[in-house]
Amino acid sequence: MNEPVSAPVRRRRGSGAITLHDVARLAGVAPITASRALNTPDRVSEEVRTKVQDAVSRTGYVPNRLAGGLASTRSRLVAAVVPTIAGPVFLQTVHSLTEALAERGYQLMLGQAGYTGTREDALLDAIIGRRPDGIVLTGIVHSATGRRRLLASGIPVVETWDLTATPIDMLVGFSHSEVGQAVAALLHAKGRRRLAAVAGNDERAQRRVAAYAAAARRLGLPEVRLASVPAPTTLKSGREALARLLDSGAGREGGSEGQIDAVFCSSDLLALGVLTEARARGLAVPGQLAIVGFGDQDFAADVEPALTTVRIDGGRIGRQAAHFIVERAEGRAVEPRVVDIGFSIVERAST
Amino acid sequence: MNEPVSAPVRRRRGSGAITLHDVARLAGVAPITASRALNTPDRVSEEVRTKVQDAVSRTGYVPNRLAGGLASTRSRLVAAVVPTIAGPVFLQTVHSLTEALAERGYQLMLGQAGYTGTREDALLDAIIGRRPDGIVLTGIVHSATGRRRLLASGIPVVETWDLTATPIDMLVGFSHSEVGQAVAALLHAKGRRRLAAVAGNDERAQRRVAAYAAAARRLGLPEVRLASVPAPTTLKSGREALARLLDSGAGREGGSEGQIDAVFCSSDLLALGVLTEARARGLAVPGQLAIVGFGDQDFAADVEPALTTVRIDGGRIGRQAAHFIVERAEGRAVEPRVVDIGFSIVERAST
DNA sequence: GTGAAAGCGCTAACAC
DNA sequence: GTGTTAGCGCTTTCAC
Numbered sequence: 001m002n003e004p005v006s007a008p009v010r011r012r013r014g015s016g017a018i019t020l021h022d023v024a025r026l027a028g029v030a031p032i033t034a035s036r037a038l039n040t041p042d043r044v045s046e047e048v049r050t051k052v053q054d055a056v057s058r059t060g061y062v063p064n065r066l067a068g069g070l071a072s073t074r075s076r077l078v079a080a081v082v083p084t085i086a087g088p089v090f091l092q093t094v095h096s097l098t099e100a101l102a103e104r105g106y107q108l109m110l111g112q113a114g115y116t117g118t119r120e121d122a123l124l125d126a127i128i129g130r131r132p133d134g135i136v137l138t139g140i141v142h143s144a145t146g147r148r149r150l151l152a153s154g155i156p157v158v159e160t161w162d163l164t165a166t167p168i169d170m171l172v173g174f175s176h177s178e179v180g181q182a183v184a185a186l187l188h189a190k191g192r193r194r195l196a197a198v199a200g201n202d203e204r205a206q207r208r209v210a211a212y213a214a215a216a217r218r219l220g221l222p223e224v225r226l227a228s229v230p231a232p233t234t235l236k237s238g239r240e241a242l243a244r245l246l247d248s249g250a251g252r253e254g255g256s257e258g259q260i261d262a263v264f265c266s267s268d269l270l271a272l273g274v275l276t277e278a279r280a281r282g283l284a285v286p287g288q289l290a291i292v293g294f295g296d297q298d299f300a301a302d303v304e305p306a307l308t309t310v311r312i313d314g315g316r317i318g319r320q321a322a323h324f325i326v327e328r329a330e331g332r333a334v335e336p337r338v339v340d341i342g343f344s345i346v347e348r349a350s351t
Numbered sequence: 352m353n354e355p356v357s358a359p360v361r362r363r364r365g366s367g368a369i370t371l372h373d374v375a376r377l378a379g380v381a382p383i384t385a386s387r388a389l390n391t392p393d394r395v396s397e398e399v400r401t402k403v404q405d406a407v408s409r410t411g412y413v414p415n416r417l418a419g420g421l422a423s424t425r426s427r428l429v430a431a432v433v434p435t436i437a438g439p440v441f442l443q444t445v446h447s448l449t450e451a452l453a454e455r456g457y458q459l460m461l462g463q464a465g466y467t468g469t470r471e472d473a474l475l476d477a478i479i480g481r482r483p484d485g486i487v488l489t490g491i492v493h494s495a496t497g498r499r500r501l502l503a504s505g506i507p508v509v510e511t512w513d514l515t516a517t518p519i520d521m522l523v524g525f526s527h528s529e530v531g532q533a534v535a536a537l538l539h540a541k542g543r544r545r546l547a548a549v550a551g552n553d554e555r556a557q558r559r560v561a562a563y564a565a566a567a568r569r570l571g572l573p574e575v576r577l578a579s580v581p582a583p584t585t586l587k588s589g590r591e592a593l594a595r596l597l598d599s600g601a602g603r604e605g606g607s608e609g610q611i612d613a614v615f616c617s618s619d620l621l622a623l624g625v626l627t628e629a630r631a632r633g634l635a636v637p638g639q640l641a642i643v644g645f646g647d648q649d650f651a652a653d654v655e656p657a658l659t660t661v662r663i664d665g666g667r668i669g670r671q672a673a674h675f676i677v678e679r680a681e682g683r684a685v686e687p688r689v690v691d692i693g694f695s696i697v698e699r700a701s702t
Numbered sequence: 703g704t705g706a707a708a709g710c711g712c713t714a715a716c717a718c
Numbered sequence: 719g720t721g722t723t724a725g726c727g728c729t730t731t732c733a734c
Contacts, residue, residue, distance in 0.1 A: 015424045065480040066421045067711035073366045110461040129416040235650035299586035418727035
């Protein structure tokens with residue numbers, strides 16, 4: 001086989017890919033000058049800039065960011081951790097996070113922790129080992145050791161979708177308790193008295209429902225009936241949960257408390273399941289049963305009847321998290337480090 | 352402030368994190384021995400292994416994979432490209448890909464190319480620059496320059512969710528044309544004669560629908576009515592599309608061809624929208640209108656009536672892709688490099 | 703089984 | 719504005 005023209009001395013290691021040295025040689029400058037031409041173009045003469053650009057496009061050079069990250073201790077990589085990508089809740093956040101980061105030249109690395117939390121520590125080590133410029137946590141109850149390692153790593157951390165008293169670092173979210181209270185107040189104001197809830201068994205959903213039940217109690221309503229379903233939630237588990245609520249309610253107390261007349265669901269998908277089951281049983285919605293979802297997924301407005309739901313601006317969470325991380329990565333302090341983005345209740349036909 | 356006990360000479364650069372050198376010093380061995388104790392534990396004496404393990408847990412050492420990747424030209428990072436994470440189609444694939452990779456010690460990096468493909472080349476460069484051990488492409492029509500750069504990078508590539516004649520490297524998917532044909536055949540066999548389709552304007556969906564229309568033609572059916580909607584598809588666009596199909600059909604030809612009696616949708620969400628609109632208009636499903644979805648999302652079986660749909664084993668695609676990449680990364684050849692995972696039609700109440 | 707030396711490809715630091 | 723030097727933290731290569 002012929003050696004390529006003007007081949008360098010055979011390398012002993014390496015991938016064989018074009019390097020910055022190759023580009024620099026072609027452009028007739030020192031490697032560091034080529035580096036500057038690419039990274040800080042305005043600190044270099046016009047002439048050098050064009051020569052280097054030229055060499056880059058002729059060779060198809062793609063900078064090795066592993067090497068760059070190692071040398072500069074800036075990887076331009078941001079990690080996000082979600083319980084599972086299969087659940088729709090965080091998609092909007094991950095989507096806008098990815099976009100906002102890409103605009104600023106950062107890349108997203110995605111990790112799935114699972115709802116159980118068993119793999120959490122291993123995942124965190126895998127992430128920290130990559131020295132990302134930031135870590136975004138969504139809906140994770142992190143173990144004590146996990147917290148400690150995050151702290152020790154010195155990597156900027158943004159926790160999202162919640163408001164905790166003791167954030168690791170930065171925080172963008174809303175109060176799940178307030179959501180539960182607001183929904184109870186709404187249903188009470190609408191004249192509903194026998195409230196129920198269907199919630200996935202993740203910590204945040206349980207917190208919403210607990211606050212909802214407590215608020216109902218304070219409003220003098222009978223005890224809220226609860227149905228728990230596994231996370232991630234599905235339409236099917238919504239149907240089954242309503243079936244359980246209705247059947248157990250009918251059997252018990254001989255109707256002293258009567259049938260439930262409102263259900264708060266921990267996701268819109270669950271709410272759609274409840275709606276489907278209600279229709280299958282000939283229960284009128286909202287006539288006999290009011291339904292409230294959570295998340296304001298894009299389908300919520302278009303089902304029949306349209307779903308009342310709690311709207312969270314997931315996109316804003318993602319953008320704010322990206323902003324936090326990029327500011328930190330570029331050496332600027334961010335203050336305040338906690339942002340409460342709130343929520344709103346979108347009233348539609350189902351209540 | 353006190354210096355930490357036995358502080359090394361102040362480093363001029365670096366993150367200040369614990370390094371393998373620190374661990375090695377603590378364990379009383381050379382750095383390379385510590386490296387071996389962690390990466391190839393069985394090539395090291397029992398004694399060294401425990402001493403190093405001990406030093407690791409005392410210091411909380413997390414290996415810097417940027418440095419490791421640079422030295423070994425193996426990053427243990429795999430990139431996946433999806434049009435958008437907001438669409439539900441690829442979630443199962445991404446989910447199982449992440450899991451399968453994590454099990455083998457690889458981490459996923461996610462990129463969103465968008466359905467338009469404008470950002471595609473920039474995204475590919477950002478990915479290639481990270482020197483992943485593999486790249487998984489889902490549903491991307493890649494530009495000629497994109498293909499060239501992928502090829503030039505030498506990184507193993509798996510294209511998924513399609514079967515093309517000229518794969519870049521490895522491939523796991525199914526035939527979209529065959530899906531369209533099979534659906535047309537099914538509806539024909541069920542006695543449906545006036546077929547319609549609602550499809551997102553992405554290349555693959557259009558291909559399914561084109562094959563569906565062609566098959567209908569060959570079966571002697573009247574021309575298929577088509578409605579195009581923007582990708583990603585939503586419940587709402589499904590409702591609107593059915594409305595358009597019905598209204599235009601009624602106005603035109605004075606009923607010579609009559610109302611449509613079957614709709615093939617390019618996603619289950621779209622199908623749910625069609626179903627919702629049909630119900631809102633008092634059209635009986637499947638009596639007056641048969642509906643077929645695509646994807647067999649988990650809700651498809653549980654809506655009323657349950658949705659007939661095309662089932663793709665997205666999880667298997669992800670696992671197979673992970674297998675391909677890991678095998679390659681570990682130096683083993685894979686043969687064959689193309690896997691057709693096929694599809695099945697799940698008949699439920701909506702037809 | 704263990705270690706010394708020499709990079710991987712890039713950029714910070716400090717000249718000039 | 720441009721270049722030289724010396725690493726970043728790890729693993730390959732080659733000795734012992």
